[in-house]
Amino acid sequence: MKSKQLRTRLIRVPIIVIFCILAFVMLVPIVWMLFSAFKPDSEIIKYPPTFFPSSFTLKNFTKCMQRIDIFVYLKNSVIYAVGATLPSLFINTLAGYAFARYEFKGKNVIFMIFLATMMIPFQVIMIPLFLEVHMMGMYDNYWGLIIPKIASAYWIFMMRSAFAGLPRELEEAARIDGLSEFGIYSRIMLPLIKPALVTLIILSVNGNWNDLLWPLIITSDSQMRTLANGLALFVGARTIEYGAAFAGAAISLIPMLIMYVFGQKYFVEGQATSGLKG
């Protein structure tokens, strides 16, 4: 028995080593970039390269502000991420609630159609969608950026599962008390699925914040760029101003990192439910 225990412990050693190597591979690019954002230019292009900065400077950030409208990008990213998430929170929970709690004619068929829209690949419809939004006069403004991104069958599906588990008595009691159907949804049921709401908010903000393709397509004015596409276009112009690029990338990364540190549980939950067939 003892030798078996010893053996499992010995097996554990190489496994931990592998874990650590993999963690190293994951962390080096991110940490190195964050460090480099604070290195002076001469050190960034120094050979051999350094890992830790030998001196800290904020010069890259001031240079970043001079070269690109980083605050405008930041503002646009916030507008895009928050502006799409709030209506998304409302509209998708509303639909999810109806599918979870109500019986109505055609419910199953309508739900299947909703789910089928999940299978429409964005990359396939992006051009007609662009043409459509362009024709609606929403090209190069916030409406065009935000409105197509609000409804999502994926969120509706997730909200439906969240609402499905709540006890029937709650809404029956509220109905007897004379609350309207919308009142039952908004005042009784919505507060009960807070964890699912937080998951939606976090994943949606993160997804839109990091979204590159849609802002790239639907905006052209440099004043409309988000951090993700503004920086990509800055770097794509084959810039050699790595310092400014690092600083910009750090600015875009840090808010999401903070969200990850505090809300990791919700990131995990959102991914886990998306991957589980049910």
Add this chain to the structure above:
Amino acid sequence: MDKKNKSIRSYWNKPSHAAYLFIMPAAVLLLVFNVIPLIASFYVSTLDMGISFESAKFIGMGNFIEALGDYRFRNSLKVTILFTVIEVPIQMVLGLVMSALLTKNTFTNKLFRSIYFLPIVCSATAIGIMFQIILHSNVGLVTYWVKMLGFGKVNFLNTPGLTLIVVIFVSVWRTFGISTIILISAMQNVPSDYYEAADIDGAGKIRQFFSITLPSIMPSFWFLLMTRIIGSLQVFDLVFTLTDGGPNFTTETLVTYVYNKAFDVGNRMGYATAMSEFLFLIIMIITVIQYIVMVKTED
């Protein structure tokens, strides 16, 4: 008037009627911004057109025929399939192994999981910037380390053949943690008495993995595999920020080329849409296969 208002209210306040009001906003948005563009895409793919429909000319299958003869299209299709065929298995096997090793909710396991899952908060832009410079041919940290190890000076982002491998590596780096998390939650749902019974029978850990864990998580694994294949076929942002299709189009994927034709040079909307229909066809075939297998395994 007031009475009429009241009766309208009470009509829509009946649960079976309110339901339609509740799903209406989402239904309209999904219709306008998902379904209509999909239907429109078939029409647009038959047109020779720029940004506006005014100068559009119907050319039937013209765009599709042109695509088949277009070297860059055929090349991008090849690159996309090559990328998917290599990236997905690596990511899935790595995800499967890591999730098997990290299933238990111990402190160290949670720590490693959150490290592997970290790229979920990195935009493709940030990932592109970090890897462009860490793999830089002159001042890149990894380039330096590789040279120190005696492999010579490798130009990771500008060597035909190798650069696609680099893109695949970065893509695995970015996504295997997500697969790991999904598979862990599937594994944690396997009833523990299965394992207890196997322990009593004296089955080893590896044996247990293959005869209990793997069959139990098969539906999730299969679903994840399909999502990953479909996601990889649509790869765009990483290529855009890391290599922009270079060198010499060796990393140019289908969506990168479609983007290029539609929004970068020429604004050939009809042609670009026709090319993306090929992608749609492939994805539909995979979806049908997935559906058939799903139905079969449920029997």
